[in-house]
Amino acid sequence: MKTGLSSYAYFWRLHDQNPSPVSLYDALDDSAQLGADVFQICDYPQIESWSDGQLAALYQHASRLGITLELGTKGIAPAHLRRYLHIAGELDCRLLRTMVNTPDHRPSQAQALDYLTEVLPEFIRQQVAICLETYEQVPTCHNVELVKTLDSPWLGICLDPANCVAALEMPDEVATLTAPWVLNWHVKDFTFSRRDGWVGFTLSGCPQGEGLLDYDAIRERIQPEKRNISQIVEHWLPWQGDFATSCEIESRWAQHNMQYLLQKNASLTTSDTSKESNHAC
Template sequence: MQLGIGTYTFGWAVGTPGNRPDHPLDELGLLNRATALGFSLVQIGDNLPLHTLSTEQLCAFEQQAQQQGIRLEVGARGLTETNLDQYINLAAGLKSRLLRFVIDSSAYEPTLDTVIGILKNAVPSLKKAKITLGLENHDRLLAREFAHIVEQVGSEHLGICLDSVNSMGAGEGLAEVVQTLAPYTVNLHLKDFGIRRLSHLMGFQIDGRPAGQGLLNIPWLVEQVATRSRCQTAILEQWVVPESTLPASIDKEENWVTDSINYLINSNLFTR
């Protein structure tokens, strides 16, 4: 399985709503980071929306990726017919064979039937462009509902982008999610996590950890997904616990990247 980095590897450096660095990491900067770290796979998530880039910027991005020998994967949020069509075209233009999609966006939470209808209509376009769409398990729908969507659409061009933490927001544990979604997984988001009891003892908090330093059993997860043979790529993602200032959070993120990559490469589970 090929390991890569993405915009959610560097969430603080790219920027979050209300937390934008003076000089955010952009698409070209991410390519340079990948090369410096020895990676040839980069996934662009919805935190750096490609549809906001100009034609010239997209061309420069695609050309630089080719020059640096980097394979691109495209991601988006908000599964409407218009948005999906737009991102299929963007993915095709960037020679991305994977299009990762989060169904929901702000004030948009479609029904399962609506999602199934949109995806069925998109299958011919996905097939023509030779693109596989990976629905990311997010925190509104249950794993069995994601499986239902994939089964109802019934196309080899649709699968699951399996995130190791998101479904906890829907009250589901990792073992349950993996058992349900591993057979459909076409892309893996490796995001380690920790759970700690709060000081007042009234509840727990889930947050991120560097890969290999949290509760995620990464060798087990990769084994469960790899046996189905559909998943060829994995992306390191991070929920870096913020510091008191954004520059300090970005510095911490860099340290986590180093620690995470060292663990993942030394695990001998991945190629670069």
């Protein structure tokens, strides 16, 4: 099981309007210092235009840091997935997270099945898993139906239970429904707060362990350590009024959330080992 961060944990620091943005290299360096052994380059379309030489240099940098790379994009059109399969080959990625819809393309369930049926054999040959992320635009049962129909260990679910709250799908229900097919877990905590005048709510992120995500229950449900499911830290950090403040808080959240997961990993692994030892006796 690997634990690390996504480029979403560097959303404001990587932002193209940031007057002093960090690079992917900077994000990798920072992730390594925080104890990550995996980094997911997620929804970072600039990488689509990188040359093979640029991709090779990034892979070599990650390797020197002891970091495994994963990829993330949006959309399942065959040409798009093939472009990312090529990028995955250059970066030695074994996992591509994606979503059925893009901002300008919403395939039907039948179209989605046709697209995945067409490209999945190519992913299998290269041994790269496609992970369909749970999120509010596509009912979780639809993603599960696609995975069950194609019935391949190289097609699974990227579990992000926080996303589905916006579609009134509760995190525990989503984790239960998807558990047998989860290959990747986006870990981010969230909370609701009243808007001004107490009119409505805002759903936004918060430091891990301070919100509504029941991390222990979901971990117990999907068993990431036994099934080698990577845990990827993401943030829903609202804009704080300026880049300096937003980036400073984002950095603190990344440190806190990675430390939270590493401590959980250590404590739960120790607990599991103790239970096995007692059972053996």
